[in-house]
Every structure is written in structure tokens, then in C-alpha cells.
Amino acid sequence: GDSQPLKGRRLLISLGGTREAIDPVRFIGNRSSGKQGIAIVTEAALLGAVGVVVSTVDFARVDGFETIRVESALEMHQEILSHLPESDGLIMCAAVADYRVKNPASIKIKKGASAPQIELIENPDILADSSSYIKSNDLKCVTVGFAAETNDALLNGKKKLSKKGIDLIVVNDVTEDGSGFGSDSNAVWILGSEGSSERIDLAKKSKIAKSLLLSLVKILDLKFPL
Ligand code: PMT
Numbered sequence: 001g002d003s004q005p006l007k008g009r010r011l012l013i014s015l016g017g018t019r020e021a022i023d024p025v026r027f028i029g030n031r032s033s034g035k036q037g038i039a040i041v042t043e044a045a046l047l048g049a050v051g052v053v054v055s056t057v058d059f060a061r062v063d064g065f066e067t068i069r070v071e072s073a074l075e076m077h078q079e080i081l082s083h084l085p086e087s088d089g090l091i092m093c094a095a096v097a098d099y100r101v102k103n104p105a106s107i108k109i110k111k112g113a114s115a116p117q118i119e120l121i122e123n124p125d126i127l128a129d130s131s132s133y134i135k136s137n138d139l140k141c142v143t144v145g146f147a148a149e150t151n152d153a154l155l156n157g158k159k160k161l162s163k164k165g166i167d168l169i170v171v172n173d174v175t176e177d178g179s180g181f182g183s184d185s186n187a188v189w190i191l192g193s194e195g196s197s198e199r200i201d202l203a204k205k206s207k208i209a210k211s212l213l214l215s216l217v218k219i220l221d222l223k224f225p226l
Contacts, residue, residue: 004048005217008226011049012087012141013041013065014080014094014126016056018073022118023105031181032095034059036146039205040093040212041065047213051087054079056094073097073123080126084133084141088224089216091144092127095181099123131165140224144168144216150175157191167193167219170212178202190215 015037019027034057041053041062050064054076058069070076073096084090099120109116127145134141143166147157150173157171171189174180179187179202187202190212200211 005221006044006213007048009049009051009088009220010086011044011051011089011091012054012080012083013037013044013051013091014054014076014096015041017095018056018076018097019071020073020097020100020123021071021104022101023107023109025108028097028099028101030095030097033057033182035182035184036186036205036208037091037093039209040091043206043209043213047210047217049213052083054083054094073100073126077124077126077129080130081133084130084139085137087141088220089142089144090127090130090134091212091216092130093146094126095148096126097123125164127166128164135165142167142216142219142223144170144212147171148174148180154189154191157189161191161193168212168215170208176202188212192219 016034017030017032019029021027038059045062045064053065053067054070055067068079070079100123102119102121131143145164145166147160147169149156153171153173157169161169169191172180172186176187178185185202186205186208188200188208190198
């Protein structure tokens with residue numbers, strides 16, 4: 001078969017965990033290492049794709065991909081939205097904070113008489129905003145999300161697929177042994193908005209990446225043939 005089914009396609013891929021500043025030295029973060037996303041970029045290049053990566057972590061250059069480093073969800077939101085028009089596919093593998101600190105302190109918070117109260121406000125949903133932007137501007141871009149779940153993984157994954165209005169979702173139960181945050185392997189379901197469902201038992205993150213990219217190829221070739 002075709003060894004480079006993504007040749008001629010531009011992908012926009014986010015990876016890593018966002019950091020929400022509390023003050024100049026502290027942040028609210030999460031356990032994403034970026035490994036699953038880096039595996040996606042690497043496999044996408046092997047399959048012939050080029051594009052842009054919006055990342056919160058440093059990683060080795062991948063041919064054909066430009067990397068933009070960001071830290072917070074707001075920065076990621078801006079970069080992703082601005083690169084959508086030239087992209088054929090968006091893959092949101094980043095673990096994005098749902099909330100940020102409302103008023104980050106401009107100088108280091110000192111230890112005082114009482115514990116500081118940190119007020120949070122909601123971050124924009126990058127994936128949901130991208131999906132509505134694509135629809136309202138008639139962009140030819142297929143959308144892929146991830147769902148990191150600790151309970152009722154399939155049910156919650158399906159809900160996110162429809163709520164965010166995307167084409168594909170990769171659902172991982174991050175409590176399964178050897179899968180999810182930080183590990184070199186993962187175990188997932190890949191669900192399509194048309195009802196398709198594929199289970200991939202514990203496998204290298206590169207294998208998960210390739211399966212997800214081949215599912216993306218099918219949708220791209222159907223919706224937007226080259
Ligand atoms: O980086 P690793 O250590 O290799 O770990 C990989 C991973 C576990 C981080 C990855 O496989 C994964 O599940 N990534 C998504 C993590 C996440 O934020 O899931 P969520 O269920 O909270 O969000 C659902 C989807 O909406 C995700 O595609 C997310 O990028 C997106 N989102 C979430 C919140 C937000 N404000 N904006 C978003 O776009």
C-alpha cells in the first residue's frame with residue numbers, strides 16, 4: 001500500500017501539559033510528559049506529513065515540523081487558532097488546564113500569617129473553539145482530541161467527542177497500568193463521530209500514534225480528497 005498516506009497534508013499538533021502561573025516561580029501543572037504527542041509528530045513525519053507543533057516541552061527536531069513553544073492554555077489557544085487556516089488536521093494531545101489563576105502575583109508570594117487563597121477562572125476550550133472556528137469559516141480541517149479519564153472512560157470519551165464537535169477522539173484510561181501520563185506505552189479506544197470504535201491494548205506510544213494517524217487518513221481522504 002501507500003507508505004506515505006499523509007504526503008501533501010499539513011498537521012497542527014499540540015503536546016505537553018500547560019502551566020498556569022501562580023507567581024513568577026510557581027505554577028499549576030499536570031503530569032503530561034509530552035511523550036504521546038512526540039510519538040504522533042514522529043510517526044506523522046514518517047507517514048509524509050508536515051506542519052506545526054505547539055508544545056510546552058522541548059524535544060528533538062522532527063523533519064518537516066516547526067515547533068512553537070508555549071506555556072499556558074491561553075498561549076496555546078492563540079497559537080492553535082492562528083494556525084488552523086493552513087492545517088488539514090488538528091490533533092490536540094496536550095493536557096490543557098481547564099482553569100487558570102485569575103490574578104497571578106507579579107512578585108513571589110511570601111510566606112505569611114495565613115495560607116494564600118488562589119482564585120481560579122475557566123480557560124477557553126481550545127478544541128471546542130477550534131471546531132466551531134473550522135465550521136463557521138468552512139475550513140477543511142479534521143479534528144482529533146484525546147480524553148484522559150480515570151473512570152467510565154468510554155462513556156466520558158463519547159461525551160467529549162460529541163460535546164466538542166470533533167471527528168475523532170482517543171480515549172485513555174490513565175489509571176490502567178503502564179498507560180497514560182509519563183509512560184512509554186498506552187492503551188486506548190479510538191472513537192469516530194460516525195460511530196467507529198477501535199480498541200488498542202497496551203502498546204508503544206508510537207503504535208498508538210500510527211493507528212490514530214491512519215484513522216485520520218481515512219477521514220481526510222473521504223472528506224477532503226487530494
Ligand atoms: O504526555 P504523556 O505523558 O505522553 O501523556 C499523554 C496524555 C495522557 C497527556 C495524552 O494521551 C492525553 O490523554 N491527552 C489529553 C489530556 C487532556 O487534557 O484530556 P481532557 O480529557 O482533559 O481533554 C479533552 C480534550 O480537550 C483534549 O484533546 C484536550 O487537549 C482538549 N482540551 C481540554 C481543555 C481545554 N481547556 N482545551 C482543550 O482543547
